Amino acid sequence: MQGYTGKFLEVDLSTENTKNVTFDESVLRKYIGGRGLATKILWDRLGHQWETVDPLGPENILLVLTGPLTGFFPGGRICVSGKSPQSNGVIGSTVAGEFPIELKCAGYDGLIITGKAAKPSYLFIMDAQTEIRDASHVWGKNGKQTLKMLTEEGRESLQKRFPNYGEWKEPSILYIGPAGENKVRMAAVMAKWTHAAGYGGYGAVMGSKNLKALVVKGTGPLPEVEDIEQVKTLIDKVSEECYGADAFRRWGTSAAGYEVGAKDSSEPVRNWQEEWHNQQSFGVNRFEQRVWIKRHWGDFGCPITCMKIAMPKVGPFKGAIGDNPDYELQAYLGPNLGVFTPEESVYLSSLIDDLGLCGIQGGNVLGLAGELYQRGILTKEDLDGIELEWGNTEAFAALAEKIAVREGIGDILAEGSYRAALKIEEMKGKNVVQYAVQEKGVALGAHGIRSGKDYTTDISYACSVQAGDHTSVAYMPIDHGDSELAVILHDSGVYCWFTTFALEEAEWDFLKAVTGWKIEPEEWYKTTALRILQLQRALLLLGGPDLKWNPRVHDDNPPRFYEPLPSGPYAGKKVDRAKFEESKKEYYEAAGWDENGIPKSEVLERLELEDVDRALKEKVR
Amino acid sequence: MTTQKRIWIVRDYLRCSGCRKCEIACSLFHENKIWPEASRIRVFMLVPGAEVPHLCTQCEDYPCVESCPVEAMSVSTDTGAVLVDKEKCTGCSLCINACPGRIPHIHPTEKYAVICDLCGGKPKCVKVCQKGKWDALRTILKADEQWAGHDRAYELYALTPEEITRDLVINLYGEAGEELI
Numbered sequence: 001m002q003g004y005t006g007k008f009l010e011v012d013l014s015t016e017n018t019k020n021v022t023f024d025e026s027v028l029r030k031y032i033g034g035r036g037l038a039t040k041i042l043w044d045r046l047g048h049q050w051e052t053v054d055p056l057g058p059e060n061i062l063l064v065l066t067g068p069l070t071g072f073f074p075g076g077r078i079c080v081s082g083k084s085p086q087s088n089g090v091i092g093s094t095v096a097g098e099f100p101i102e103l104k105c106a107g108y109d110g111l112i113i114t115g116k117a118a119k120p121s122y123l124f125i126m127d128a129q130t131e132i133r134d135a136s137h138v139w140g141k142n143g144k145q146t147l148k149m150l151t152e153e154g155r156e157s158l159q160k161r162f163p164n165y166g167e168w169k170e171p172s173i174l175y176i177g178p179a180g181e182n183k184v185r186m187a188a189v190m191a192k193w194t195h196a197a198g199y200g201g202y203g204a205v206m207g208s209k210n211l212k213a214l215v216v217k218g219t220g221p222l223p224e225v226e227d228i229e230q231v232k233t234l235i236d237k238v239s240e241e242c243y244g245a246d247a248f249r250r251w252g253t254s255a256a257g258y259e260v261g262a263k264d265s266s267e268p269v270r271n272w273q274e275e276w277h278n279q280q281s282f283g284v285n286r287f288e289q290r291v292w293i294k295r296h297w298g299d300f301g302c303p304i305t306c307m308k309i310a311m312p313k314v315g316p317f318k319g320a321i322g323d324n325p326d327y328e329l330q331a332y333l334g335p336n337l338g339v340f341t342p343e344e345s346v347y348l349s350s351l352i353d354d355l356g357l358c359g360i361q362g363g364n365v366l367g368l369a370g371e372l373y374q375r376g377i378l379t380k381e382d383l384d385g386i387e388l389e390w391g392n393t394e395a396f397a398a399l400a401e402k403i404a405v406r407e408g409i410g411d412i413l414a415e416g417s418y419r420a421a422l423k424i425e426e427m428k429g430k431n432v433v434q435y436a437v438q439e440k441g442v443a444l445g446a447h448g449i450r451s452g453k454d455y456t457t458d459i460s461y462a463c464s465v466q467a468g469d470h471t472s473v474a475y476m477p478i479d480h481g482d483s484e485l486a487v488i489l490h491d492s493g494v495y496c497w498f499t500t501f502a503l504e505e506a507e508w509d510f511l512k513a514v515t516g517w518k519i520e521p522e523e524w525y526k527t528t529a530l531r532i533l534q535l536q537r538a539l540l541l542l543g544g545p546d547l548k549w550n551p552r553v554h555d556d557n558p559p560r561f562y563e564p565l566p567s568g569p570y571a572g573k574k575v576d577r578a579k580f581e582e583s584k585k586e587y588y589e590a591a592g593w594d595e596n597g598i599p600k601s602e603v604l605e606r607l608e609l610e611d612v613d614r615a616l617k618e619k620v621r
Numbered sequence: 622m623t624t625q626k627r628i629w630i631v632r633d634y635l636r637c638s639g640c641r642k643c644e645i646a647c648s649l650f651h652e653n654k655i656w657p658e659a660s661r662i663r664v665f666m667l668v669p670g671a672e673v674p675h676l677c678t679q680c681e682d683y684p685c686v687e688s689c690p691v692e693a694m695s696v697s698t699d700t701g702a703v704l705v706d707k708e709k710c711t712g713c714s715l716c717i718n719a720c721p722g723r724i725p726h727i728h729p730t731e732k733y734a735v736i737c738d739l740c741g742g743k744p745k746c747v748k749v750c751q752k753g754k755w756d757a758l759r760t761i762l763k764a765d766e767q768w769a770g771h772d773r774a775y776e777l778y779a780l781t782p783e784e785i786t787r788d789l790v791i792n793l794y795g796e797a798g799e800e801l802i
């Protein structure tokens with residue numbers, strides 16, 4: 001098999017046993033890797049009892065998977081998955097960095113982690129050798145401290161093992177912060193300081209397994225490919241296209257903090273009460289002028305390097321290091337909290353990253369708390385004395401810290417917007433869920449749908465198998481490059497979404513040059529990706545144990561999106577329910593789902609998913 | 622080729638994006654594989670943001686060459702690059718200890734030291750870094766004949782990744798940087 005090492009490392013943290021696992025070529029051709037293969041593994045191993053599997057119990061499986069194109073397609077990523085403590089389904093959550101490259105160079109396509117360690121532990125992998133190590137000394141440490149300590153320790157181990165090698169480059173590390181340790185459902189799996197596999201809550205899954213970090217060094221080459229000359233040509237071709245994207249390379253997604261609000265009216269402002277702002281203090285030029293200290297930053301093989309490193313140099317937030325931040329954190333830890341300066345936004349995102357919280361989920365729940373405070377539903381007493389006024393950066397920071405350690409109200413908010421809203425509703429006897437801007441337990445990405453100006457539409461989140469995930473939205477036509485089925489390709493591949501924009505056909509050419517498989521778009525959209533979609537949909541609907549989704553009720557938009565936009569050039573616009581029902585029906589039809597949103601028997605049969613059909617018949621239909 | 626016409630690779634660490642395209646280009650050229658650990662230029666990231674593309678500086682006195690007990694190393698008369706004879710080299714690592722920047726390393730699967738050979742005069746790493754407009758690597762002539770035509774102290778750049786990182790984090794992060802190393 002070309003493009004793959006052919007081996008996956010399985011580690012049982014309960015028994016401390018490790019073994020190599022392989023998959024037949026026929027399975028890999030169908031499920032590729034990353035998100036696709038994760039879904040397949042989870043279905044095979046846990047599908048029969050899915051609704052009883054506690055995502056935060058030892059029975060859950062943590063998957064950390066590369067794909068055949070990882071390291072070859074410019075902009076490699078790795079996919080983290082498992083049963084999600086947010087959606088109770090499967091989310092493929094990808095993160096950049098050198099981890100997948102080191103892992104492949106160590107001889108593994110991925111990690112399958114089961115059970116629960118008796119005490120805080122981390123995995124240290126060097127080529128064929130794996131150790132489960134004590135992590136008591138890094139437990140409780142924030143992101144920057146954890147990375148520093150494990151980098152040092154990792155290099156020392158390598159130096160000791162091979163003293164004559166010369167200077168060892170650092171091993172690559174995925175880790176959790178305090179939020180993950182405390183099983184906060186919004187905890188991310190982190191890389192470097194600022195990179196996060198955020199959607200899904202897999203940081204909490206790592207925490208539930210007492211697993212602080214994964215550390216890997218691989219000394220081999222990337223696996224053999226079908227046609228190395230063609231791969232070289234394709235790398236150059238895709239890179240050249242990306243080099244030409246001057247505006248995107250210069251500003252990355254960070255220009256959006258102003259533009260998505262001012263131009264598109266689709267940015268969360270004060271917990272989505274508005275989606276428009278024109279605060280020029282939040283313009284990308286101000287970030288550039290005031291806080292950028294590195295203008296082009298990226299990871300292995302990336303031709304775009306859209307990230308920026310930012311740090312306020314004076315004032316109360318001096319020395320807080322973060323990425324620009326990128327648009328999602330900029331919006332959620334900016335206008336969404338009534339914050340409109342670069343310094344405050346960089347500080348908040350630096351803090352959120354250090355705590356190991358997902359910036360989207362974290363910013364969303366902070367916004368919810370802000371609105372509940374504004375409405376008098378949560379009081380200063382409820383918040384242990386915090387005065388959560390919009391724009392009060394220190395107050396939101398204090399609340400974020402409470403969430404990460406589950407202290408006081410933080411313990412409830414740590415459950416994420418939807419679950420927290422349900423609890424507060426019960427506590428206060430007042431309607432709260434209507435203020436939670438989320439989809440099936442997953443806070444929405446920072447792209448609203450009311451103005452109709454953004455790339456998202458009324459079915460984007462409501463019908464996605466990854467719920468609120470803005471990188472994987474339901475889209476019509478379903479066989480289009482913007483649809484969830486196309487996203488499944490790069491999430492399974494596994495590589496960056498942004499590097500695919502310029503040259504869409506390159507993905508198919510790459511797949512062939514690396515693996516030798518000639519998969520045509522037709523086959524992908526009608527069969528391969530559709531099969532993965534059905535599996536994800538089935539597991540999402542099986543759900544449980546704490547929450548289960550009924551598509552007739554839950555394939556819907558947050559109530560807020562049916563309220564008219566109160567301000568800006570698109571004031572008055574809202575989601576039209578009748579129109580939404582119409583688009584939903586069309587999408588169900590295209591996806592092969594019946595009028596209740598459940599995958600149809602004949603479609604499942606055609607895709608050779610008879611066992612899925614049986615499970616749905618028994619438990620869902 | 623006269624010394625003055627020789628090239629030197631400028632390394633502007635603060636412009637390095639961490640894209641590691643140079644590692645990919647170098648290993649593809651020398652190994653026909655993507656192989657970061659076999660690349661003659663290695664991008665260290667001991668602290669995020671302070672990426673250090675680490676490669677030979679061609680010291681004037683070549684302490685690595687001097688240190689080799691089996692005469693496996695020589696200096697290219699064309700480019701001034703250090704050349705390693707793969708057959709003779711035993712992988713003893715004395716050259717690594719002799720190098721003020723501990724820049725060479727042993728090939729991950731073979732028994733010989735790997736050192737930048739300037740790709741025979743047309744550095745692949747520089748080419749890709751330039752194409753991507755990062756400009757962290759650039760070639761210059763070692764001395765400008767008309768302007769102060771003396772040889773510069775290029776050997777100053779032979780520092781260990783730790784030493785370079787320590788300087789860079791202060792430059793980048795100021796006081797906050799002191800806690801990062």
Ligand code: SF4
Pocket residue numbers: 636637638639640641642643644664674746749750755756757758
């Ligand atoms: S190619 Fe240039 S910018 Fe990229 S890692 Fe190498 S030196 Fe840095």
Ligand code: SF4
Pocket residue numbers: 676677678679680683684685686703719720721722723724725736779
């Ligand atoms: S930098 Fe190191 S490897 Fe290069 S010439 Fe000097 S001593 Fe030799």
Ligand code: SF4
Pocket residue numbers: 646647650660661662676736737738739740743744745746747
């Ligand atoms: S000049 Fe050539 S051998 Fe030297 S580091 Fe660059 S690519 Fe590698």
